[in-house]
Amino acid sequence: MPDAESSPERTRMRPVDPRLLRYASASRGFFVAIAAIGFAQTLVIAAFAWLLTRAITGTIDALGTGASGADLPRTLMLLAGVVAVRAVLLWVREVVSARAAARVEAQLREQLVAAIGRLGPGWLAEQNSARLAVVAGRGLEALDAYFARYLPQLVLTAIATPILIAIMWWQDWISGLTVVLTIPLIPLFMILIGLATRSVQNAQWKTLGQLASRFADTVRGLSTLKVFGRQYRAVSSIEKVTASYRRETMRVLRVSFLSGFALELLASISVAIIAVSIGFRLIDGSLILAVGLFVLLLAPEAYLPLRQVGVQFHAAAEGVAATEDVFAVLDAASRAPRTGADAADAPLPSGSSFDLEVRDLRVRRGAALLPPVSFAARPGTVTLVEGPSGSGKTSLLAALRGAADFEGVAHIGGRDVRTVAPWHWLAWAGQQPGLVSGTIGGNVRLGDDRDATADGTVRRALDLAGAGALDPDAELGVQGAGLSGGQAQRVAVARAFHRHLSGHAPVIALDEPSAALDADTEAALWASVRSLADAGATVLLVSHRSTARAIADQVVALHPAEVTA
Known part of the structure; x- marks a missing residue:
């Protein structure tokens, strides 16, 4: 298989590989559906913050003035409806993502098998067949996390974050400006942590391929190893690779936890800055409670999608690594000259000479x-x-x-x-x-x-x-x-x-x-x-x-x- 570690495609940090759209047609409809769901989720987030603000301020006004608060039950009913709609949208997103992952996985596996057939036995003889089996099996199955978590969150970030920032700026330009100035810190740290994550994830994926190859070779040559009395040495070799894979996996987990902590800390500090600013302006009277509370409720939601992209990247990293190996094979097949295996599936004419x-x-x-x-x-x-x-x-x-x-x-x-x-x-x-x-x-x-x-x-x-x-x-x-x-x-x-x-x-x-x-x-x-x-x-x-x-x-x-x- 082409050396994925040295491939230029492997070294680029791209949110979505455009080859996914080319090789898996099911992913195109998935992005359209997820974008529509993401837009609806953004509207629901804004409606929830507005209704909750209205309910809280209405209750405070009623307690302060002694009014009956007749609109409160209606507001609470609308708020419950918005919560239900948000839950339904999350469920729909999970269903759409799971189905898209299954279809894309099937399409890529089918194209991988067809590409190997086109490249032929000569090409296959030079490759690591055990690693190809891991890529086609475990690797493509890891696309579930990629489609169910990472890509929906990425699309939601592209849609929700600009809209929520615009609403905050419209209501309170100081809070909006604070978000605009602080939110770039999250992608900056995401890039830095992502580089480290990609490095350790690729090392883990490479070690998994080595483990599969070593195990397949040992099983295939077990009789020869026993004749020469080297079966225990083979077991020891597998144990060493397994230990290496365990260490690489723990490194991935450590980096994942560290990145999650860093992103949460940045978002918390940014929200705290906005909260302190709103608090001071509420005290001096330059900002009314309804606007301040509404903006404060939106602030965590503005940071959340981008923060979740960084978190979900780790869950999807194995699927990303596997697809890069699949794309390397598909690209090699697309550049290969056409052979008899690519010919039309029709026999020679019945009257042909078979010389x-x-x-x-x-x-x-x-x-x-x-x-x-x-x-x-x-x-x-x-x-x-x-x-x-x-x-x-x-x-x-x-x-x-x-x-x-x-x-x-x-x-x-x-x-x-x-x-x-x-x-x-x-x-x-x-x-x-x-x-x-x-x-x-x-x-x-x-x-x-x-x-x-x-x-x-x-x-x-x-x-x-x-x-x-x-x-x-x-x-x-x-x-x-x-x-x-x-x-x-x-x-x-x-x-x-x-x-x-x-x-x-x-x-x-x-x-x-x-x-x-x-x-x-x-x-x-x-x-x-x-x-x-x-x-x-x-x-x-x-x-x-x-x-x-x-x-x-x-x-x-x-x-x-x-x-x-």
């Missing part, structure tokens, strides 16, 4: 190019690609399926493979089985949404792959746990066979399918591959086994050579 033609294809590895490869694979043939380790056999298949950049020509049915989605023409089985939790049959049918109850294709694919003894209804664990290495490899090959037999892919590409098989099972697999080719499949076989030559119609030999820039 695979490769001319001077040079796979790119970073800034280097592998030696050129040329061949033509026809339906009904087996093309064997062989060569020593590191000669580019797997890279060739990666280029054909859109997982690696290349130069040169690669056509399927007369069309560039980069303009045809690979799932429309290629049935592939790699060196890593890539099984998922679920049934064996579900793994074989991966990508096929048809009802499997009356489909015997799964059983036939398993038989052809030499896995006929496996029960399609047997449950597998994570990454195919429950099968041996050879069985998992055969299930992966059966998956490629099933896709071809189902009519989804005319070309079968197998990368070292017999690496984990014994001699007898390998011979049966070669016979199955040959039978599929004789039935019309175009087979591209990568293998270092000399026995594969017996079923090959042509052999493409790759030789190790110096790559060129």
